[in-house]
Amino acid sequence: MTSHRLRVAVVGSGPAGVYATDALLKSTAAVETDLSIDLFERLPAPYGLIRYGVAPDHPRIKGAVSALARVLARPRVRLFGNVTYGTDLNLDDLRGLYHAVIFATGANQDRRLRIPGIDLAGSHGAAEFVAWYDGHPDAPRTWPLRAEQVAVVGAGNVALDVARILAKTADELLPTDIPPNVYSGLRANRATDIHVFGRRGPAQAKFTPLELRELDHSPTVEVVVDPEGIRYDDASVRARRQSKQVDLVAATLEDWAIRDTGSRPHRIHLHFFEEPTELLGENGHVVGLRTQRTELCGDGKVRGTGRFRDWDVQAVYRAVGYLSEPVAKLPFDDESGTVPNEAGRVLGVDGAPLPATYVTGWVKRGPVGLIGHTKGDANETVACLLDDHASGRLPTPAAAEPEAILALLAAKGADYTTWAGWQRLDAHERDLGKAQGRERIKVVDRAAMTRISSEPVRASD
Missing domain, CATH: 3.40.50.720 (NAD(P)-binding Rossmann-like Domain)
Structure with missing residues (x-):
């Protein structure tokens, strides 16, 4: 029994x-x-x-x-x-x-992007960057944000997150739970233009409609869609008919592709049908990204056209999947x-x-x-x-x-640490935020997190 x-x-x-x-x-x-x-x-x-x-x-x-x-x-x-x-x-x-x-x-972990130059300085995994701006205790406390032109490789929500955080000002993000070291790092960010590259088209992008539309909510960020990337084959048309989400993403991108470009100080450029083939370097550091133009095959897949373009960027973020x-x-x-x-x-x-x-x-x-x-x-x-x-x-x-x-x-x-310890840390972070009119400020240091979690409860708690 x-x-x-x-x-x-x-x-x-x-x-x-x-x-x-x-x-x-x-x-x-x-x-x-x-x-x-x-x-x-x-x-x-x-x-x-x-x-x-x-x-x-x-x-x-x-x-x-x-x-x-x-x-x-x-x-x-x-x-x-x-x-x-x-x-x-x-x-x-x-x-x-x-x-x-x-x-x-x-x-x-970041899935590898197996192209030449991927190990150059200035080549970053999206997961590493996300860990930094989210205050992960094992992430570095500083991040190099000296590049003015930046490439983000990938056509999913993580790529949009990375592009949005790079494009927004530090003060826009201050009301969130970012810790002081992240705020200081973002204040020093020099990026003005962030280029997001997808090897396929709008109907194959893995963005969710809400995540995509949020790109356009910042008063300091202009979203620019290359009209050459608005293309569909038979499989793409079927995908739009079969999925409201795919159709909403494609329709949003179409609207952005035909509108006039505004004058906001930062820009996110969305490029489709551009497949990264090599990171270009000088003195061991990224100075550019080479892409190959692709075209649809009729079944939603793409093939290379043999036409290449070099993009002047000083940093590349790889958002091609977690592992x-x-x-x-x-x-x-x-x-x-x-x-x-x-x-x-x-x-x-x-x-x-x-x-x-x-x-x-x-x-x-x-x-x-x-x-x-x-x-x-x-x-x-x-x-x-x-x-x-x-x-x-x-x-x-x-x-x-x-x-x-x-x-x-x-x-x-x-x-x-325990559940009761997390409640103490949670209350501590909320108290830090309350003092600055914010909901919470994250504690980043592992030793500090453990110490706060282990502190005895005060009689007044």
Whole structure:
């Protein structure tokens, strides 16, 4: 007979990890299951992508934190922040303490753009830049913003975020939660023209309509669309008919392509059918970008035309996709950047499921889709886990008592933070913001985040 006790470890407290936690809680609410869930987060603060991957001028998306917080505050859930899987804990540790382990480690690396000159100084990964302006504790505290003309390679929302942050003034972003070092860096930004390059056309762009239209909301930024990029083939026309989102994006770009250019001091130029082929350099630094003009083939794909153009830019940002890092002790597909799995069950090198080991989110399916799409991943993975539990396929851990993990972390000297600690840090950041008429100011330093999280609650709190 299968035990009704179920202790689950979730590695990662971003949307994927929290959605998996929520799915477990909801799926076991109607049955007599003694469920407890511990989330392990390598940063001192929770929320992953929401806190460190969403642009600071997107408070609407950041509003998803409220829903995630309600899950993390549940009595059967514990958060252990500042705990790094592979260093503070390993797979054997977790299997010895929990019936099952779900990995929700996300994707925070840049996918490579394999063209000559990519390693020149002035060539930056979008993920690295996003980490800097979002105040990630492991990001550098300064960023080189000396280029006046900048290229952004990619036709997705991250490319738009990068272009928008580079084009806006620091004072426009000051009301957000950016920390002081980011504000100082942006004040020194010299960029006047940001060129965004997509190798295909408007109907193939991965922008969402809302994200695209937000480019045009700044009083200091002019959005300029090259009319030569407004082209469609049969597949493009079908895509517009079949998707309201694709049609809205294309229609917005068409409107911008035919309007007169204004006189705002900063410009974002959107170029389609331009495929980057080489970064040009002098003395080891980027001085230009070479692109090849492409054309549609009829099926929505493009081919090169053999016509090249050199663009005078002094920095290039690569926004061609995120990539997950390998997870210690798990198989990993370097090409797709995912852990091999079947519906969330991790597969070993022999193709058979590993015992009690699961994945969800981008490390499961790759970095595609919006945050909300991760819910479907979580539901599928949790359904497999609960099926394995009901069928008696989950091994019984050697030490399943809730206190066992506390003893292990203490023995390893892990200076972990908790949910109560996050609430203290959250209140501290809000107090910093309130003093300047802002909602919040992020604390960036990891040691400071951990210290504030660990401070005793004042009698007046």
